[in-house]
Amino acid sequence: MAAQSQYEQLARQLSAIGAVKRGLARVLPNDCPPGSIAVLNLLDLHGEMRMSRMAELLAVDMSVTSRHVAHVADRGWLDRSPDPSDRRSRILRLTPEGKLLLTELCGAERREQGAHNEKVGDVEMEELIKRLGRPREGVGEWR
Amino acid sequence: MAAQSQYEQLARQLSAIGAVKRGLARVLPNDCPPGSIAVLNLLDLHGEMRMSRMAELLAVDMSVTSRHVAHVADRGWLDRSPDPSDRRSRILRLTPEGKLLLTELCGAERREQGAHNEKVGDVEMEELIKRLGRPREGVGEWR
DNA sequence: TATTGTTATACTCTATAACTATA
């Protein structure tokens, strides 16, 4: 088992990660909080899906997902249609307006991250993503 | 420079990390939110320090630090004395009560993380901590 | 009766800006 001191170090790094996330959030336009971007991004990556699937991908409660999705739908960035086969469910789809917004934001974020990216580089980023995925495997069990 | 798709993956992993953090936060007792633990933990690791140093270690604004510290001080877990050499500053010190609380909580968290830890292991954890530290180097520049 | 989703409520964390006290 990993030593206690390592968890303390991990906590430190998680704080730092929080700072990075807040820095990214700061460049987002008004009316488009981080939660909205997350929804749009996942929809773009995985294609249409139901609320429950979105909640799973976001790793938050469905009540939270519902609010984020409502915010995005109110602005016409995604479409919520009842599932014909189960009318309790709704199917989420990215609209052309939503796709456009996402494209514009990617450009803005890239400019913002310029100096940062050069320091990290492809290989480092790949490793980081892999490592971050590892601890997640156990989450369902100890929660 | 790392590809755009990698940042999308990274965003996913950060969401997952968020879920892990919330899971840990859930086992904390009332009256002792995550922010309080962070303050106590840093004080235990680095010894006495000033507010500005604490804010730096927490990676948040000093106004936020002030609130967390006040919460902890109100409960007698740390001591805030004016710095004799500069009475604008205050020196933060962990009290015996604070140390005791920290010890108790470490036990609780360890139990909670049991299944999780065994999956990750020492080497993985070490690597993860190292990797997490890497991207942080550039934060000051692009922020 | 069980499941999908929504809404009401409450709590934590965060930054910005205005303010006090000291240097």
Add this chain to the structure above:
DNA sequence: TATAGTTATAGAGTATAACAATA
């Protein structure tokens, strides 16, 4: 005038619980 810290305010995120509609 500049710096260390505090406080007031406002905004984002989150979960729990009660509720509606459908299976």
